[in-house]
Amino acid sequence: MTTSLVGLHSNYREELRDYRLLCSKAGGLTVIVLVLMGMAMDYVLYPAEQKYFAIARILISVTISLALLSLYTETGKRHVQVITFFWLLLPQAMISWMIYATQGEQSLFYAGLTLTIFAVGILFHYGYSQTLAFGLATVALYYIACVAHPGGVQDPGKFEFQLILIFFCALASSIYTYFNEKGRFQLFRLKNEVAQKNDELARINESLAQIKGQLLQQEKMAAIGTLSAGLLHEVNNPVNFCLMAIELAMEESEVKQSPSLQECLVDVKQGMQRIQHIVSDLKTFAYRKPGATADDVPFLFEKALESSVRLSAHELRGVTVTRELPGDTLVLGDEAAIIGVLINLFSNAALAMHKAGTISRQVHVAAQWRDDRLHVNVRDNGPGIAPENLARVFEPFFTTREVGQGLGLGLSISYAVVERHGGTLFAESQFGEWTAFNFDLPRAE
Template identity: 90%
Template sequence: MTTSLVGLQSNYREELRDYRLLCSKAGGVTVIVLVLMGMAMDYVVYPAEQKYFAIVRMLTSAAIGLALLSLYTKTGKRHVQVITFCWLLLPQIMISWMIFATQGEQSLFYAGLMLTIFAVGILFPSGYLQTLAFGLATGALYYVACVTHLGGIKDPSKFEFQLILIFFCALASSIYTYFNEKGRFQLFRLKDEVAHKNDQLARTNENLSQIKGQLLQQEKMAAIGTLSAGLLHEVNNPVNFCLMAIEIAMEEPQVKDSPSLQECLVDVKQGMHRIQHIVSDLKTFAYRKPGAEADDVPFLFEKALDSSIRLSAHELRGVTVTRDLPGDTLVLGDEAAIIGVLINLFSNAALAMHKEATVSPQVHVSARWRDDRLHVNVHDNGPGIAEENLARVFEPFFTTRDVGQGLGLGLSISYAVVERHGGTLFAESQLGEWTAFNFDLPRVE
C-alpha cells in the first residue's frame, strides 16, 4: 500500500468520524421522537399495556438522550461508533421486551425490529460488520423474547419464519452497507483528487505568472541591450570626434592663455567620457553575450558597483552613496546580472527615502571576504520595512509601491540571480531607522 493511499485512508477515517458523530446526534434525536410517537401504536394494538409501555418508552428515550450527551465529550467523540451501536440497541431491547410482555411470536412488534435494521444500514454510516453484528444481536433478542415468553413458543413455524426474515434483513442491510461504504470512499477519493488537481493548477498558474514576469523582464533587458549596442556604435563616433576636437582646441594658444576657457574644455571632455561610460555600462548591464555562463566569468565587483551607481544616478539624486571595499574584489559570475541586482537595491532604497522625505538620505555599500566569498551589504537610512512585509519582499509580484510604479519582480529576480551564484540574498530592517540587503559572491579560484 503506497504512502499516498495510507494518507488518503487516514484523512477519510477522520472525515468519517466527524460524519458519524453528526449522524449519531441527528439520528438519536429522530429515534427518541419515533420511540415516543410509538405510544399511539400501543394505544391501538395493546391498550391494556399502554401505561407500562409508555413508561418503558420514556426510560428508553432518556437512556438514548444520555448517550447523545456523552458524544459532546472528548471520550464520546473518540468512541462515537461504539456509543452509537449501544444506543441503537436500546430500541431493539425495548421492542423485544414488548414482544416478551405481549404475544411472543404472535406480536406485531417484530416488524419494528426489521425496520430498525434497514434504517441502520441505510441511514447510518456504519461499517458492514457493525451492521451485521447489529442484525445478529437483534435476532438474538427476538429469540430470547419469544422463548422466554409466558407459555413459550406456540407457533414454531411462524417463529422460525420471522427469525429467518430478521436474519435476511441483517444480511441484506450488511451487503447494502458494504457497497455504500465503498461508494462513500470512492467519492471521498474523487474529492481529494479534485482538490489535489486544483492545488497543482494553482501552483502551475503561480509558476506561469513568475515565468511570465521573468520573460517580460528578459525581453526588456534584451531590447535595452540591442538599443545600447546600437547607441555605443552610433554615439562613439561623434563622441570620439568631439574628444579629438577638444584635444586640438586645448592646444590652441588662446586656450592656454585663458584658464576659464581651459576649465570649460576640461568639463566638456569629462562629460564626453561620461557619455562613453554610460553607454558602455548600459551595454554591459543589459546585453549578455551568447554562451556566457553566470559562474565562469571573472569581474571586479568594484567596477560593477561603479556601473550600477552611474546607471542609477537619476534615482540616486540627492542620496549620498559611500563605500567600504577590500583591495581585491575579483569575483566569479554574471557581471550584468549583478549590476542589475545593485540597481534594483539602489532604486528601492532611493524611492523609499524620497517617498518618506528622509533627512540626509544615505546608502552605504560595504564588502568583506569570508570563506572565499565576498559578502556584500547595502545599507540605507530610510524608513525601513514593516515586519509583516519583511518575509514577503522576495515574493513575485509583491510590492508596496503605488499602482503603476512596479511589478514587484525586482527583488524576486535579484534573489534568483544571487541564488544562481551559489549565494543568498536576505533583508534586515529596523522600522523607521534603516534597511540592509546582504548577498555573497564566489571568489576567483
C-alpha cells in the same frame, strides 16, 4: 502501506468521524420523533398496555436526548461510534420488551426491529462490523423476548422464520454497509486526487507565470541592449567631436587666462564623459554576448558597482552611497546580471526610504573575501521589512508596492541570478531601523 496512503486513511477517518457525528445528531432527533409517534400505534394495537408503553417511550426518548447532548463534548466527539451504538440499541431493547409484554412471536412489533436494522445500514455511516454487531444484538434481544414470554413460544415455525428473517436483515445490512463503505472511501480518494491535481496545476501555473515574467524581463533587457548598442554607435561620434573641441578650446590662451571659462569647459568635458559612461553601462547591463555563461567571465565587482550606481542615479537622488571593498574584487560570472541585481537592490532601498520619509538616507555596500567567494552586503537605513513579509520577499509577484508600481519579480529574478552563480541571496532586517541583502560571488582564478 505507503506514507501517503496512511495519511489518506487518517484524513478519511477524520472526515468520516465528523460526518458520523452529524448523522448521529440528526438520526437521534429523528428516532426520538418516531419513538414518540409510536404511541399512536400502541393505541391501535395494544390499548391496554398503552400507558406503560408511553412511559417506556418517554424514558427512551429522554435517554437518547442525554446521549445526543454528550456528543457536544470533546469526549463524546471522540467516542461518537460507541455512543451512537448505545442509543441505537435502546429502541431495539424497548421494542423487544414490548414483544415480550404482548404476544411474543405473534407481535407485529418485530417489523420495527427489521426496519431499524436496515435504517442503521443505510442512514448511519457505520462500519460493516459495527452494523453486523448491531444486527446480531437485535437477533439476541428478539430471541430473549420470545423465549422469556410468559406463554413461551406458541408457534415455533413462525418464531424461527422471524428470527431467521431478522438475522438475514442484519447480514444484508452489513454487506450493504461493507460495499457502501468501500464506495465512500473510493469517492474520498478521488476527491483527494482531484485536490492534489488542482494543487499541482496551481503550482504549474505559478511556475509558468514566473517563467513568463522572467522571459518578459529578458526581452526588455535584450531590447535595451539593442537600443543602447545603437545609441553607443550614434552618440559616441558627436560626443568624441565635442570632447576634441573642448580639448582644443582648453588650449586657447584666452581660456588659460580665464579661470571661470576654464572651469566651465572642465564641467562640460566631465558631462560628455558621463554620457559615454551611461551609454556604455547600459550596453554592459542589458547586452549579453552569445555563449556567455554565469561563471566563465572575469570582471571587477567594483566596476559593476560603479555602473549600477550610475544607472540608478535617478532613484538614488538624495541617497548617500558608501563603499567598503577589498583591494581585489575580481570575480567570475555575468557582469550584466550582477549589475541588474545591484540596481534592483538600490531601487528597492531608495523607494522604501523615500516612501517612509527617512532622514539622511544612506546605502552602504560592503564586501569581503571568505572561502574564495566575495560576500557582499547591501544595507540601508530605511524602514525595514515587516516580520510577516521577510520570508516572502523572494516569492514571484509578491510586492508591497502600490498597484502599477511593480510586478514583484525583481527580487525573485535576483535570487535566481545569484543562485546561478553558486551563491545565495538572503535578506535581514530590523523593522523600523534597517534592511540588508547579502549575496556571494566566486573568485576569478
